[in-house]
Amino acid sequence: MRITAIYRIRCAPGDVARKAEALAVEQSVEMPVGAIDSRFVMDEIVGRVGEIADCGDGSFRVAVSLSAETVGGEAGQLMNMLFGNSSLHEDVTLEDTELPPGLLDSFGGPGSGIAGLRDRAEAPARALTCAAIKPQGLPAAGLAELTYRFALGGIDFVKDDHGLADQDYSPFAERVAACAAAARKAAEATGRLTRYAPSLSGNLEQLRAQVSVARGEGLDTLLIAPMVVGIPAFHAIAAENRDMAFLAHPAMGGAARIAPPLLIGTLFRLFGADAVIFPNHGGRFGYSPATCASLAEAARTPWGPLAPAIPVPAGGMTLDRLGEMLTFYGADTMVLIGGGLLAAKDRLTEETQAFVRQAAALSEDL
C-alpha cells in the first residue's frame, strides 16, 4: 500500500529533480541512500519521486510515494510522514495527499458527518446555522444566558468560543451543566433542542473526562481544535466517541507550508471531524475564495467509506453576507456567525431568529 504526498517546491527549473529526490529521502529514511544496505528498505521504504509538473509560476508540483507501512496506523505518524520535516523547509508546501483504502478504513473519518448534523438540526436540506458564546471571562451563568437567547432564536448549534477551556472564571463542568440546561430550557419554549457544543481542551485524559461530563448532560456535539490538542489526541477522542459529532476549530492550523484544504478539509475529516470551521474569504483572515472553495470541496467530496464533513465558513461573518455565502457554498453548509450576532446585544434573540429564517429561505432559492 502506498501513500502519495503532493508537494509544491519553489525552485529554479534546473534544481527541481534534485530537490524532489532530496525531499523524498527527507520524508522517508532521512539518511544518505548510499549507506542503506537493506533491500527491503530500498524497495519499499525510501520515498519515490513520481510526476513533476511545472506550475508555471516558479514552482513545481511533485508527487512523492511513501510506504503506508511507515504509518503504523497512527494519526500523528501519518502527519509526521507527510509533513514532519517538510514543515521546516521554507520552499516546500504540502499540497495534497492520496491515501490507500486501508488507511481510510482504519482512521474512520467522521462518525456523524453531514447527515448526522442534519438529523440533530431536523433540517434535511437547508443550510445549518451556528453561533458562538463568548467572551471568555464571563461566568458560566453569563454564557448560559447567551446560550438560552441564541436557542430561543432557533439557532441549530451554539458552540463555545475556542478560547473557553477549563478556566477558574467558568470551569468546564460548571459551564457545560449551565449551558446544557439553558438549551433544554429554551427547547421547552421552542419545541426543538439547539445543540450546545462545548469546547474540549487538554490532554487525552482531560478530554475523556470532559466528554464524560458532556455525555452526562445529554450532549451529542462537541468543539475541538485538533492542532491545539494534538492530532493523536483528536483522533483518539473522535474514534472513541463516534456517536458524538465533532466540530473542528482551525486554531494553530496556520496554513503556512500546508495547504488549508488539505489540513482542514481532508485531514481533519480523515481523523473524525464532522464539521470543519475555517476562515471565510472577506472576513478577518486572508484565505482566498479559491482556497475556501477547495476546502469545502475537500470536506464534502466522496472519499471511500468516509462520511462527508460539513464546511463551516466563519471568522467575522455578518448577516448581510448570508446570501452571497450560500450561493458560494450551497446548502450543505453550516454558517457560523459569532461576534456579528453578539453585537446585537439586547436584540440577540431577534437577530438570531432573522439569521435562522434567512438561512432557511435562502436555501430554498439555491
Place this chain on the structure above:
Amino acid sequence: MRITAIYRIRCAPGDVARKAEALAVEQSVEMPVGAIDSRFVMDEIVGRVGEIADCGDGSFRVAVSLSAETVGGEAGQLMNMLFGNSSLHEDVTLEDTELPPGLLDSFGGPGSGIAGLRDRAEAPARALTCAAIKPQGLPAAGLAELTYRFALGGIDFVKDDHGLADQDYSPFAERVAACAAAARKAAEATGRLTRYAPSLSGNLEQLRAQVSVARGEGLDTLLIAPMVVGIPAFHAIAAENRDMAFLAHPAMGGAARIAPPLLIGTLFRLFGADAVIFPNHGGRFGYSPATCASLAEAARTPWGPLAPAIPVPAGGMTLDRLGEMLTFYGADTMVLIGGGLLAAKDRLTEETQAFVRQAAALSEDL
C-alpha cells in the same frame, strides 16, 4: 498575572495601531468589544496593546498583554492564547513571550536539563555527542546492531530516527528491548553506558505505555516530537516523568508564523524538553545563523526556576564542521550527527570514535 505576547506585524505604518488592537482582541475575546458588558472582562480579559516598535523593514514589533487566567494552567491552552488564531494571519508572526513566575512553576520545564544530561554522559564540561539509528524499515535487530556500533565508538546518546514509531517492521517494544540490550552489551566492553533514546509516538495512553516499556529496559532518556504528539500530551508525559530526560524533535514545527527560537527554544523547554533538536544553519534546512544563535540562547538562558535545556544542532551535520559548530555554540551543546556517521558504514564505530574524541578535544580549546 499577565502574559506578554510579542508579535511582528507586516503592514503600512498608518495601519499598525488598528491592526495591533484587532490582534489583541482576536487573541483574547474574539468579538466586538462594544458588545461586552462585563467589567471584569473589559478590565482583565480583553488583550491590551503595549509597546509598538518600528522594525524599519516594513514590520512592527507589537506587545500584547493577556491575562494568565485565560490559560487555566494547561499547555495547549497557553499555545492557543499565544498562537491560536494568530497562526491563521498571513501578516502576523509570533516572535516571543514573557510569562509570569506562576506559569513557570506550574509548567515546570525540563526535569533533567543540561546538568542531568551531563550526568548521564559523565561529561561535566565538554560538548555532548549524539547519533541516530535509521533508516526506518530495518528490523529491530538491524537497529540494535547500529546502536551497538555507535556505543562501541563511545557516543553519549543514540536516538531513534523520529520516523521510527510502532511499525510492523520494528515494533516499539521489540526495538527498544533490542537496542537497550545492545547499549548494555557495548557498556561491558567500554565501561560506560551510551544512552539509547527511543522515539515516542501516539496519544497519551500510547505514550504512557511506551514510557513504561522504556523504564522496564532501564532507559532514562527519550525522544519525542512535541508538535506531532501534540503539546498537551508532550507536557503531560514530561511532567509525569521528570526523572526521564526528553530530547525534543522539531518535526511539524514548521517555523512559519512562529519564531523558531520561541517555539523550539523557549516553549518546548517550558513544557519539559531537556534537549532541543533543531536544524543547524548550513545544513539541509534554511535557518539562519542568527536564528540558530537565538534558539540556543532561548534554550539555555536563565529563566526563573526552569533548568536550562541543551541545544542540539542537527540536520545534515558532518564531522568536518565540528570545530566551527562548537566555536559557534560553545560546549553546552549536544552535537547530533545522523547520516554523516551512518555513511561511514563498515567504519561506523571508528568514525564515531573520531567524533567523540574531537568533540572532547575541541571543547577544551573553547
